[in-house]
Amino acid sequence: MRPPRLARWFLDRSLDADAAEAIGGDLTEEFQRRIARGRSPLWARVWFWRQTVVALAWRWRALPVRSHQTAGRRTMVETVWTETRQTFRALRRSPGFSLGAVVPLGLAVGLATAVFAVMHAVLLRPLPIPRPDRLVAVGEQELAAPVSNIGYETYLDLRDQASSFDGFAAIRGWSPTLTSPATTRLAGMRVTSGYFSMLGVRAALGRDFTAADDTPETRRVAILSDALWRRQFAADPSIINRVIKLNETEYRVIGVLPPSFEDVVGAAFYAPSDIWSPLGYKRGGDSTCRGCRHLKAVASIKPGVSEAAANEELVGLIAGYKRQFPADYDKAAAGVEKISTVIARPLAQSLYVLFIAVLLVLTIAAANAASLMVARAADQEHERALRSALGASGLQLIRQRAIEALLVAASAGAVGLAIGEGLTAWLVTHAPTSIPRAEHIGVNAGVVLFTLAAVALAALIIAVLPVLSGALRPVGRAAATPGRTTDGRARVHAREGLIVADVAIALMLAMGAGAMVRSVDRLLAVNTGFDPENVYTIGLSGVGPRWAEDEPVRVFQRDLVARVRALPGVTAVAIAGQVPLGGNYDTRGGYLEERQTDRAEDSVDFQRYSVTPDYLKVMGIPLKRGRFITEDDREKTPLVMVINETAAKKFWPDQDPIGKRVVFGSANRKRFVTVVGVTGDVRHYQLDQPPDPQMYLPQEQMTDSYMVLTVKTARFDDVLPGIRDAVHVLGPDVPVYDVKSMAVLVADSAATRRFTAVLLGVFAVVAALMTAAGLYGLVAYAVSRRTREFGIRIALGAQKSGIRRLVIARGALLTAAGGALGLLCSLPLTRLLHDQLYETTALDAAAVALGLVTLFVTSAIAHAVPVARATRVSPTIALRGE
Amino acid sequence: MADWLGEFEQLVLFAVLQQDEAYGVTIRDVIEERTGRRASAGSVYTTLERLEARGLVSSHWGEPTAERGGKRKRFYRVKPAGRDALARSWRAMRAMARGVAPKLGEP
Numbered sequence: 001m002r003p004p005r006l007a008r009w010f011l012d013r014s015l016d017a018d019a020a021e022a023i024g025g026d027l028t029e030e031f032q033r034r035i036a037r038g039r040s041p042l043w044a045r046v047w048f049w050r051q052t053v054v055a056l057a058w059r060w061r062a063l064p065v066r067s068h069q070t071a072g073r074r075t076m077v078e079t080v081w082t083e084t085r086q087t088f089r090a091l092r093r094s095p096g097f098s099l100g101a102v103v104p105l106g107l108a109v110g111l112a113t114a115v116f117a118v119m120h121a122v123l124l125r126p127l128p129i130p131r132p133d134r135l136v137a138v139g140e141q142e143l144a145a146p147v148s149n150i151g152y153e154t155y156l157d158l159r160d161q162a163s164s165f166d167g168f169a170a171i172r173g174w175s176p177t178l179t180s181p182a183t184t185r186l187a188g189m190r191v192t193s194g195y196f197s198m199l200g201v202r203a204a205l206g207r208d209f210t211a212a213d214d215t216p217e218t219r220r221v222a223i224l225s226d227a228l229w230r231r232q233f234a235a236d237p238s239i240i241n242r243v244i245k246l247n248e249t250e251y252r253v254i255g256v257l258p259p260s261f262e263d264v265v266g267a268a269f270y271a272p273s274d275i276w277s278p279l280g281y282k283r284g285g286d287s288t289c290r291g292c293r294h295l296k297a298v299a300s301i302k303p304g305v306s307e308a309a310a311n312e313e314l315v316g317l318i319a320g321y322k323r324q325f326p327a328d329y330d331k332a333a334a335g336v337e338k339i340s341t342v343i344a345r346p347l348a349q350s351l352y353v354l355f356i357a358v359l360l361v362l363t364i365a366a367a368n369a370a371s372l373m374v375a376r377a378a379d380q381e382h383e384r385a386l387r388s389a390l391g392a393s394g395l396q397l398i399r400q401r402a403i404e405a406l407l408v409a410a411s412a413g414a415v416g417l418a419i420g421e422g423l424t425a426w427l428v429t430h431a432p433t434s435i436p437r438a439e440h441i442g443v444n445a446g447v448v449l450f451t452l453a454a455v456a457l458a459a460l461i462i463a464v465l466p467v468l469s470g471a472l473r474p475v476g477r478a479a480a481t482p483g484r485t486t487d488g489r490a491r492v493h494a495r496e497g498l499i500v501a502d503v504a505i506a507l508m509l510a511m512g513a514g515a516m517v518r519s520v521d522r523l524l525a526v527n528t529g530f531d532p533e534n535v536y537t538i539g540l541s542g543v544g545p546r547w548a549e550d551e552p553v554r555v556f557q558r559d560l561v562a563r564v565r566a567l568p569g570v571t572a573v574a575i576a577g578q579v580p581l582g583g584n585y586d587t588r589g590g591y592l593e594e595r596q597t598d599r600a601e602d603s604v605d606f607q608r609y610s611v612t613p614d615y616l617k618v619m620g621i622p623l624k625r626g627r628f629i630t631e632d633d634r635e636k637t638p639l640v641m642v643i644n645e646t647a648a649k650k651f652w653p654d655q656d657p658i659g660k661r662v663v664f665g666s667a668n669r670k671r672f673v674t675v676v677g678v679t680g681d682v683r684h685y686q687l688d689q690p691p692d693p694q695m696y697l698p699q700e701q702m703t704d705s706y707m708v709l710t711v712k713t714a715r716f717d718d719v720l721p722g723i724r725d726a727v728h729v730l731g732p733d734v735p736v737y738d739v740k741s742m743a744v745l746v747a748d749s750a751a752t753r754r755f756t757a758v759l760l761g762v763f764a765v766v767a768a769l770m771t772a773a774g775l776y777g778l779v780a781y782a783v784s785r786r787t788r789e790f791g792i793r794i795a796l797g798a799q800k801s802g803i804r805r806l807v808i809a810r811g812a813l814l815t816a817a818g819g820a821l822g823l824l825c826s827l828p829l830t831r832l833l834h835d836q837l838y839e840t841t842a843l844d845a846a847a848v849a850l851g852l853v854t855l856f857v858t859s860a861i862a863h864a865v866p867v868a869r870a871t872r873v874s875p876t877i878a879l880r881g882e
Numbered sequence: 883m884a885d886w887l888g889e890f891e892q893l894v895l896f897a898v899l900q901q902d903e904a905y906g907v908t909i910r911d912v913i914e915e916r917t918g919r920r921a922s923a924g925s926v927y928t929t930l931e932r933l934e935a936r937g938l939v940s941s942h943w944g945e946p947t948a949e950r951g952g953k954r955k956r957f958y959r960v961k962p963a964g965r966d967a968l969a970r971s972w973r974a975m976r977a978m979a980r981g982v983a984p985k986l987g988e989p
Binding site for chain 2: 002003021023026030051057
């Protein structure tokens with residue numbers, strides 16, 4: 001734990017070197033002591049910031065003060081400096097006004113800074129590669145997310161024929177198990193030989209892949225990331241040409257990448273990689289057909305060629321392939337997309353929404369500060385009249401206001417930076433894990449620049465609005481008499497206009513937050529089709545020659561299931577090839593017996609789950625018809641499958657699916673699989689995507705050595721060591737990884753939306769509070785200005801209810817106007833939020849209701865105190881001034 | 883004139899005298915421990931700097947440590963002139979308090 005970086009930066013920059021070293025060191029030491037004593041890091045950070053600010057203030061005060069006697073020969077800079085200090089002192093003399101203006105604005109700047117810090121890292125910071133804007137993902141089918149896969153031969157043709165690119169590579173995800181020196185599963189990629197040169201990366205040690213490495217016979221070579229090299233091989237420089245074992249196969253290490261390399265392509269498609277090996281395909285080999293779409297293509301556009309031109313060329317080429325091989329390109333829609341866009345996609349929309357929301361909050365805060373300035377200007381009318389009577393020019397008066405606005409905004413900026421820094425640190429630790437490039441999130445130079453811009457904008461609003469409202473127009477000498485001021489109509493209108501805008505914005509934010517919360521609710525209420533309660537999944541993979549045959553895998557599975565079932569506390573256990581929401585997308589295409597042709601459009605796709613018999617019991621998936629897989633479905637017994645209701649409805653509408661047959665792979669094969677049962681649907685990709693056709697096959701008949709052990713148990717923590725032991729005894733070389741709870745998988749799948757909902761909710765609350773404060777200020781001000789009037793009215797016999805109506809009428813009108821404006825403005829909001837919402841709209845009845853309730857409560861709070869004060873006006877006191 | 887000390891300056895000088903190796907953190911600790919008064923790092927340092935400029939204390943740098951983020955400690959020592967000034971202020975204080983201590987509830 002280290003003290004806030006930004007605060008240390010301020011200390012280092014603002015103090016002379018000696019003071020910075022002594023004070024900075026003292027504060028750091030004490031900060032560590034506080035942490036060591038068990039104080040919460042947040043409070044320690046707050047403490048550090050306070051000490052920093054106090055230290056800066058002390059140093060500033062210690063500077064020599066220029067004497068006023070030399071006024072006659074003062075330069076412009078000195079004048080402004082003196083006036084700044086005068087204004088500063090004046091602001092300190094009215095702490096109510098200063099805090100009222102600075103704190104909310106600071107809070108808003110802080111929120112904006114934090115949101116921008118995330119946005120900066122995820123969306124704006126250029127990728128750390130030589131030409132980040134030229135690197136694109138190439139899709140040949142649907143370019144919508146995620147970029148579609150590509151077949152190897154299509155890749156080869158594009159690479160050779162497309163002239164818009166100076167680098168073209170194909171990649172696929174790869175998760176090898178390193179079995180020596182230690183058993184670990186790695187995140188990796190298989191890539192074609194031009195991959196690293198396309199990215200502009202050179203090996204720090206050893207060499208890059210060459211075309212000679214990229215063949216089926218020579219591909220057993222690997223390049224390591226710097227991190228992996230340090231972690232597993234102790235940064236041994238003699239690693240080059242050493243043989244390591246991946247999936248029980250020998251690979252020769254030929255290179256290590258530099259530490260600065262960041263795997264942006266991996267981050268875009270799979271996960272940042274630690275190890276790379278050549279793809280090693282050849283034309284006409286296994287898995288290279290045009291329809292075998294399992295690769296991703298990445299390319300760099302030539303300098304001088306536009307993205308649009310590259311896109312156009314690709315579309316033309318793919319259209320040509322489609323004419324040549326009509327069966328292979330059913331839904332060709334080629335195109336390119338920047339890798340940076342692909343990486344940011346999961347979060348981009350949320351971030352834009354949050355950013356707009358936070359800018360709105362900032363606007364309210366600045367408007368409130370401006371409103372306070374207008375009120376203050378009115379209160380100081382006689383002072384200004386006095387000054388101008390004494391010879392102060394209009395320019396001087398305006399300059400003083402400008403300085404005041406800048407000081408308020410700058411103080412808010414300082415508060416905002418401190419809040420923003422803490423909030424950013426909090427966001428990084430509490431945000432959904434899916435934030436790409438999260439390691440770059442922080443308050444850096446770019447973010448500080450944004451904060452400065454926000455502060456400048458706020459200062460402008462604060463300085464200009466009072467001027468526009470006429471609050472600062474030259475006043476007559478009569479106004480120099482205190483207590484005789486009149487309330488300018490324009491000034492009131494300006495403040496009222498601000499309130500209407502505040503109310504509208506607060507309503508929009510409340511409605512947006514309401515709609516998001518409702519979406520999350522609906523999403524979590526979706527029937528997933530399974531019962532995640534007490535269900536845990538554990539990844540296992542048997543790799544290497546021992547597991548290449550089916551029989552050893554079957555024996556391992558049978559023994560493991562038996563051993564785990566015997567553990568005390570285990571309700572049910574099964575093995576599956578993949579689980580819902582698990583991030584695996586295993587589908588298998590085939591043909592229905594009654595429609596066996598060789599036309600691509602007659603093929604059908606199923607999500608495939610290879611499972612052991614107790615799978616339904618573990619997952620709590622209902623069996624709707626027929627039977628599920630049993631122990632009797634063996635290698636030699638008839639091939640069976642169980643399908644879900646969606647498959648039954650889609651492929652055999654109005655028929656009994658039981659007894660129907662399907663053939664997998666190419667159409668002319670004769671290995672029929674018979675449907676024996678129908679289960680309920682499960683949500684596989686995401687909670688918000690409707691189920692696809694799904695099928696369950698017996699592991700005994702469709703064996704897979706990549707498997708997920710699924711266990712239902714109320715005492716998982718007690719059971720897990722037993723499972724590890726069992727795996728270790730049965731397959732010492734099988735790594736146990738990815739231990740997850742199904743309940744967590746379900747919750748995670750709504751995590752980004754929930755995150756957005758929570759933040760929007762916070763913004764809405766802040767906006768509502770600020771609006772309430774602004775409204776309160778306006779109403780209270782009006783009441784205090786009309787004290788005499790109320791006094792006279794009461795003296796003349798007015799009822800309390802009449803006075804109350806008088807006060808509320810205006811405020812209610814403003815609130816209603818703001819509400820109407822807010823509803824109107826929320827129409828575009830609906831479109832903005834569209835993709836974030838699930839089965840709801842921003843104009844959802846509940847969201848609107850929530851917004852209106854917020855509005856009503858806000859308005860009521862703002863009126864309560866001034867109304868009470870107005871009705872308690874004592875006529876004698878009010879008229880004493882006469 | 884130059885040798886009269888402010889109240890906070892006296893507290894800081896006493897704190898430095900208490901210890902063999904006085905620096906910012908320990909000075910503030912001692913003041914807080916004995917008087918219950920929390921002094922900020924900025925005020926203590928500024929005061930020490932002023933005292934040093936007046937020739938009442940001297941300072942030297944220690945070694946950088948990790949817990950201080952690689953920064954050095956600045957150790958302070960009271961010079962004879964500082965000792966005299968503090969003694970004078972202290973005598974003045976006692977002289978002024980003579981006879982009225984009971985009124986303040988002190989023995």
